[in-house]
Amino acid sequence: MSVDPDTAREALAALCAVADDPDAYVVRWKERTGGRAIGVFPMNFPSEIAAAGGALPVVIQENREPDSLGRNLLAEFYCGYTRNLADQAAKGTLDIYDAFFQADHCTQLLGAVDVVRAEVPDAPVFFGQLPTSMSDSWAGERALATMRSFVEEMGRFAGTPVTAAALADAIAVHNENRRLLREVYAARRAGNAALSSPEMQVLVKSSMVMDTREHTALLREVVAGLAARPRDDRVRLYLSGHLSHAPRPELLAAIEECGAIVVDDDLFTGGRHISTDVPEDGDPVAALADWYLRRDAVAPCPTLVKHETDWEERLVEAVDASGAEGVVVLMVRFCEPHMLYYPELRKRLNERDIPHLLIETEHEGLPVETVQTRVEALLERIRRNAPLEAIR
Ligand code: SF4
Secondary structure: OOOOHHHHHHHHHHHHHHHHOHHHHHHHHHHHHOOOEEEEOOOOOOHHHHHHOOOEEEEOOOOOOOOOOOOOOOOOOOOHHHHHHHHHHHHOHHHHOOEEEEOOOOHHHHHHHHHHHHHOOOOOEEEOOOOOEOOOOOHHHHHHHHHHHHHHHHHHHHOOOOOHHHHHHHHHHHHHHHHHHHHHHHHHHHOEOOOOHHHHHHHHHHHOOOOHHHHHHHHHHHHHOOOOOEOOOOEEEEEEEOOOOOOOHHHHHHHHHOOEEEEEEOOHHHHHHHOOOOOOOOOHHHHHHHHHHHHHHHOOOOOOEOOOOOHHHHHHHHHHHHOOOEEEEEEEOOOHHHHHHHHHHHHHHHHOOOOEEEEEEOOOOOOHHHHHHHHHHHHHHHHHOOOOOOEO
């Protein structure tokens, strides 16, 4: 399929609008369809289950408002994402959701979800305990049992059981969407610089919010109308980290404005989210359990414990495969899983002489000039091929 550039631009603009204001999309979708929306907490609940139950699954995004009403609901040492969730709950922003699903174990997220439970009392919150110790012999059984409980809960919420056929259909639809997004990522790695880093993020972020069929249709138009634009001699960077939510577009733009191009990433609102498909044969619930376990091998997450796969190994492999010349690690301030894991990443990057830079982010306040000064120093070091130490 080929479309004219105007159609592609309009499709991209529609995705940008959703990424910019996910709540407005959810409200419009509910008005348009009469359906119900499920707020999904990152990073492991399979949206396929909610979609198979006839609802709109939406991965809840950090919003851009300064925190105010929710400030006293969580301690200051919670990460910016969880404090913003509490603020959204206190301000009534999350009232657009009819229920919530959570499948994660980060203690900060658990705290934020408790706030949601208290502040949005009319919407049920379902929590399922997926295994966190991925290499244990019982992990597969536990993952399967939890996925079954999610499917049953969704059926109770929908008022009718979620059928295997509906699940299989939702899995196929989501796989198609992920495959298409991975194609765009592959083109980016291969040298097509048609989209900026903020635009790449828009493609994934909007997929976390929109009806998947609708998103895929728009994404096809973007892809079909995408001019092949070879990248220039900008320094190639890989973005890593920023657990649970999307970095601010201004931050991504600031990095590229320094004379870099982001060629790949392992961000949740990026490569991590689209990394792994759900098997389309056999029992769909077992397939979702399999997806959960396999995804951590493809894109290891520091909130989970495993023995066979390491994030640092996957990171250097991905850096090599993308041709990146350096890494920018984006760390959410107070994100304990990432903070605890970072020394391993840093050690491995140093061993491989891969220049890297750590940038900490917060919900409020982005010191663009400071960030750009530090990114410029990284780029200068890469250009000069200087001794390769982490730059703090
Ligand atoms: S994993 Fe990190 S960013 Fe995500 S909710 Fe937990 S502390 Fe926050």
